[in-house]
Amino acid sequence: MANVLHSAVGLPGSDRPQSPIALLLKRLWRESAVRTGAVIVGLVLLAAFSAPLASALLGHGPMQQFEDTALDEMGLPIGPTPEFPLGADGNGRDVFVRTLYGAQISLIVGIPATTIAMIIGTGIGLVSGFFAGRTDRIISQGIDVALSFPFVVTALSLLALNRGGTGQPIVPPVVVVIAVIALFSWAYFARLVRGLVLELRNNAMVEASRTIGASWARIIWFDILPNILPTVLVYWAVQLPANIVAEATLSFLGVGIQAPMPSWGNMIAEAQRTSLYQDQPWFLVGPGLALFLTVVGFNSLSAGLRNVLDPHRRRT
Amino acid sequence: MSVFSVHDLRVRFGGIEAVRGVSFGVEARKTLAIVGESGSGKSASLLGAAGLLPGSAVVQGSVLHQGQEILGLPDRELRRIRGAEIGFVFQDPLSNLHPLKTIGEQIGEAISVHQRVSRREKRERVLALLDDVGIIDPQARLADYPRHLSGGMRQRVMIAIAIALDPALIIADEPTTALDVTVQASILDLLKRLQDEHGTALIFVSHDLAVVSDIADDVVVMRDGLVVEKAPATDIYDRPRQDYTRELLGAARLGGPKAYAHGKVREASRPLLDVHAVARSFGARSVLDDVSFTIGQGEILGLVGESGSGKSTIGRLIAGLDRPDAGRISLQGREYSQPGPGSILQGDLRRSIQVVFQDPYASLNPRRRIEAILSDPFVIHGTVDKVKLRETVEQLVTEVELPTDILDRLPSQLSGGQRQRVAIARAIALRPALIVADEPVSALDITTQAKIITLLARLRDKLGVSFLFISHDLGVVGELCDRLIVLEKGEIVESGRTRQVFEQPRHAYTRRLLASIPGRERLPAAARFEDVKYG
């Protein structure tokens, strides 16, 4: 336990107290996993932001079809050319531009979904860990239930909910996908936070605050939150790539982001379904590599963050 | 020829040189004590010599075992020596025994990795070893896991592992530090007996000169990776040459407190705190039973007991962190803790009782600066306006004899002693009537302990605050407390003025506790003289 509490921001007796944030950044940058991850994540962000720019420069909209220029006489998509850097897909759309827009979708879905899950999960976990007894039992049961549901099947039912009388979606599918993913990942945050709070709530630090008369709100705000936050944030970074993959999986199965809107998942699905990737490999490799790199980047970043921030991992 | 000796040994961890050239040796049948405070390099030098440090440590110099150089030997050959010719006993027997293996397996393995033995023979030998180290009914204990045993029994198992192959040398690294004082005495007796019977050489590492005083033939005093003084035990205890040795000896309380608290009679007509017939149990286990006592204004009351005696539970009940199942507690005539729901300490009563916890690492929020931590009491109770806050906090740290520049630091940037001073400052900030100090010095080095004790006594004199001082260490209690109560298994077995309890203990348990204080036979010359004078 003592571990959680040793921030080890500096060594005893170091003469000049440095700002903890500066020290933290320095330690983060010294971690090679953080550097690698930051560079890759930076590239992904760049791709997402530059998508409209690339689209304008090439003159290809993400959903525009160029049946004349992008498909050969047999109707098969062409490979990479200066005009189509990654070639075209079966409908004559620009794979490069679509891949860049796919980065947007991944981040637009992944980041809010993970953040919502973190906020809800942390709140519920705090309540559950702090107010032991019946509240805790009820919430733990709720966490168990949420974890027991099979993700894909239930997500499908929930997405079916979104169909209006005419079969048109009531709310944009992006919103539903965000909600579905958040719904399936808050429980992990709640379980994590609950465990951390249970560990801390009878700790000497909290008892010391109680004896000087601190209110529960003050204890949560000053003693508990700052001490669990690093672990929660690290877990956010761990969960984010998983949620990006979750979006891609739903889209791959045809129930997330729907074509023609570009998402790496539905692009890969199309490449596989039509088998066109056997002639035009970039149709698959473009979105596939992008998805892989994104996940590698965030995984590397979160592993590095964990090494530096998560006190449970720092012992050895 | 020495059984085991090191020459100019150096141990480096990364950029830090933990051991900077030390030499010592031990003869057959003799005991060498290595004494030093934390960070002195005493354990690192022995573990380094035996090749038991992690791979990141660099060990240089020379280590001779039976005249043969063993430093730098390949692991395969070192392994033949470890366990077979050198036995090891470590500090905390719970963490040092495998939690998922039975003690029978663990002792048996010590034999079977070095010798081919049949299952039956192994079992016989394990039983004999358990018997040898004084474990009753070994047959029944074979299938036990370490967690089923008491601390003392676990340490006996560790010793059984160490002597399994009758080695010529045993290296014991703080083998009694985590144990209760009576258990410590019995383990020391056991080691002495085994040494006599088997003619083993013993290297005994300790932070406390008192602990080794009864068994050491020679003593090496270490500090900061260097040997400060190396001499036969009689010279160290009677004619120490170095200042540091004298300082350690001064802090060591051989055979009990060196001087009793000067206590004026402080029992006022109406006590400050009144604990009446308090009982507490957790589940089916009764921890406290019918405990009653009082604390007077400005009095320091010592509460002594071994682990599991319920002494910390009493502290928590008084501090309002827990409530009793029966009985009541009142402060200045106002009852505040009785069975039932609801919050325990309210309003100004909350401010009147403060706590100093054992572990200064755990009780300070690592993410807040000392200034924020010490401002808290004033901010919460709104007693000081914002302008004067810094000034008030500065005055507070001066009261606990800390420089004001520590206010800008984080707890992790302070030493253990400094942290405990901060914890004390927080406790006195609201000028409470009573401070519950739960083992406030047991996590500290022995010379730091002495300084904190002096500080507490001074604060009492200056502020008139009362203390409930909870400790397992009779020496500390004797020097600080006016009165003391002895707790055994949740019941008070003895209470009285400190000196009276030490000199005329009435209860058998108190007598046993007192007899277990190490160092009786090596009272410093001056103390022995005083003894004679007292008659």
Added chain:
Amino acid sequence: MAKQFSTVLLRSISTLVIVLIVAFFITRIAYRNPAAMLAPRNATQEGIDAVTRALRLDEPWYLQLWYYLFRGPDIQGAPMGLMHWPPALGYSFRKQAPVTDLILAKAPVTLSLALGALVIWMTIAILSGVVAARWQGRLIDHVLAFLAYVGLSVPTFLSGILISYFLFFQLSNQGIFWFPSSGYVPLSEDPLQWARHLALPWATLVIAEIGIFQRIVRASMLDVLGHDFIRTARAKGVPERRIYFSHALKSALNPILTLGGLELAAIMGGAIVTETIFGLDGVGRMAIAAALEGDFPVVIGTTIFAASAFIITTLAVDLVAQWRDPANRN
């Protein structure tokens, strides 16, 4: 121990009941005009009305739930409700068959896939994790770390496509037919063919899981190796190999087993992708098809099947951990 067991069991059962009720409501709300969706494709209005009556869709929801649990649909040949023995998960009008039978027919495929993959990835992960911990910081550790990161960063649907492309399509082009492209042969019929048909799906799942588990094993081993009792073993003169496999692994195994069980449970749901790519006719594929076409008795049935698999696995893992804990011995 018995008391602990009964509390855990009770909690598992109540979790299952809540899952059941929630799943029931999600599907009832999600599919509007269910009778039309449930009836066979070319059903007349009478057929649709018959479905409505059989499922009592015109009655209040609590009666619907009650019938679902205790009576089953009012139709010839349909089984009784879930709270009977054998428990029945409803009746699929689309497939004209009880859901329980449908699931039981496909369960062996999914179980073979998940359990087989579990055995393979656990074995490799433990061995390579111990190796990585043993030679921490050396070349082999870096190589294994790299492979692990690649593995855990490839989504299953991507690695599945690549595996089927290279190991099936390209090999077949070369005239090498090591692996069949799809299909399933029961283990009892021909164990060799069973393994051959599952080899590629297993590989897909194993690649996804092994990276995570190899890292967990390594971290867990390193954590344990820092404990005092390992030093005691060295002080006894225990050989290194024995220290790693007997002393350290024994302690490191608990978190690994727990996570392995949870992952197995998650895979029961996640096998959908693998089943889809490799054309395996398992529960997952049936569930997704049913969800897409609104065959909600099958959706509820598979949801409950997956949730039960999850709960039972968690329970089993819990019991193993408790059994290994010396606090519960003697």
